[in-house]
Amino acid sequence: MSDNLSNIFFNGGKNPIYDFANLLKTGFQNPEGITGSVKVHIPEHPDQSFIARYSDELHIEPCEALQETDTLVSIPMATMERIATDFEFLDWRDPEIIGTITFEGNLNLANHLAKSCQRPTDVTTALFQRVGKLHREKGYSNLTEVERLNCPTQMQVLERIEAGCPTIITGLEPSSSSGNWSLDKLAERYGVAVVRVRSATQRQTMREFVEELQAFEQNPYEEMVEGFVKPYTEGASLPEAMWADFGPLFFDREDFTPPQLWLGSVPTNIPTSSLHRDPQTGFLLQVMGQKRLDLYSADQEALLYPHKAYNNYQPCWFKPEVPDYGLYPEAEKAKCISVTLNPGELLLQPAGWFHQVYALDSPNMSVSYFWRY
Ligand SMILES: [Fe+2]
Known part of the structure; x- marks a missing residue:
């Protein structure tokens, strides 16, 4: 299989798919030797869908019809264009980006690829x-x-x-309440401020968050099952x-x-x-x-x-x-x-x-x- 991108993608002028694949390939590192394959599907141009195969470097291959991969990622053309131009500032958590992409299979591989697209200014x-x-x-x-x-x-x-x-x-x-902060004091003072937004419909106020946290504190971490959402705001915007x-x-x-x-x-x-x-x-x-x-x-x-x-x-x-x-x-x-x-x-x-x-x-x-x- 050739992995010369010009042989795979139309590059006479601007082709965001070529630019995107090139970012993936040139930004890829794999010191931990992860193996696997990701199919990148472009709904508007299924004929230009491609496979990214993990090795020491990333191999980009044309996609044969019905070919099976470990991961399938579907990225609309508009999002691909944005990634291919905005790679210096791109934030994958941006709902306008992540909200347009669908994933199936091994998400770890998709995550790894996502990082390869970014570049510093x-x-x-x-x-x-x-x-x-x-x-x-x-x-x-x-x-x-x-x-x-x-x-x-x-x-x-x-x-x-x-x-x-x-x-x-x-x-x-010391800040106005003497600097001696507690969960009760936070709930009392900022009860209705929104401290965590997990989706369009899941918004938590300080009072709700503190209640969840206090309930959690009764149960040590060891008893938690995998996949639970930890009660931590993880750098949310300060209300x-x-x-x-x-x-x-x-x-x-x-x-x-x-x-x-x-x-x-x-x-x-x-x-x-x-x-x-x-x-x-x-x-x-x-x-x-x-x-x-x-x-x-x-x-x-x-x-x-x-x-x-x-x-x-x-x-x-x-x-x-x-x-x-x-x-x-x-x-x-x-x-x-x-x-x-x-x-x-x-x-x-x-x-x-x-x-x-x-x-x-x-x-x-x-x-x-x-x-x-
Ligand atoms: Fe930091």
Whole structure:
């Protein structure tokens, strides 16, 4: 079978199917040796449907009629066009994208392919290179502790961002209810605010979410069956009503991306966010319980096996919580700084630091936002 895309797809001019297949092929990585095949079906052009076959690289093959595959993905032409042009910003969770695609069979393979379509902007690539150089010059891989700064000024915060130096900010002005937060207090104060939207018809208010969480707390995680939805808001938009108490500090609201809420109960031995890095300076405000972050400086990039294809954040193949040094031998040399964040503390994390996050207890609540500059 030929895998030269020009032999498979019409490419005289613009063909989004060709562009899409090319993104899949050039962004594909498979360090874990996953095997399988995915049929990509285009309802408007069934004759241009194709098969993506997993190997060390991805083989794109024309699709024979009735050929069986492990996974079938049907993508309308309009969505394919959007993916083929918007790969730098594409978010698969966008209902306008995910809501138009149908899947059958092994979803793991489809998931893996979806990631191969993403690409960083030139700005992000240049930023990560610059930050890597800065961290090397500053020797950040040898840092053993993150400094705590009590009541810093805006200027001090800017200096830390400039130096790319993570910092825990303490002594924050307590928010209006004295900073001593509990689930009951959240339910009482923001009862009707919507904190979780799971579909067009499933919206949960703070009061409903807290009730679910309190009921859940009676049953330990071990008793849960596979496939249940964990009571965790996973970075949902912070409701407007909560901005005053937990909204961005030190700069104006417009200087930040919309805050995200991380509230609920999660297992303490599985990261709430697996190893990745962000191209913007992040702030993480701890509200209830403790979180631990393991930070790796950007100059250790080659030791952590970051994905080649990514866009708004860069995940790593290496998973420190289940380290496989056979597959990722360089990772044994990686050094991290562990930071424990207590309620009322704010972690300033300049762009480019690799990190993974654990909730150390439950219920746990944090609010995060990114500085736009
Ligand atoms: Fe992050």
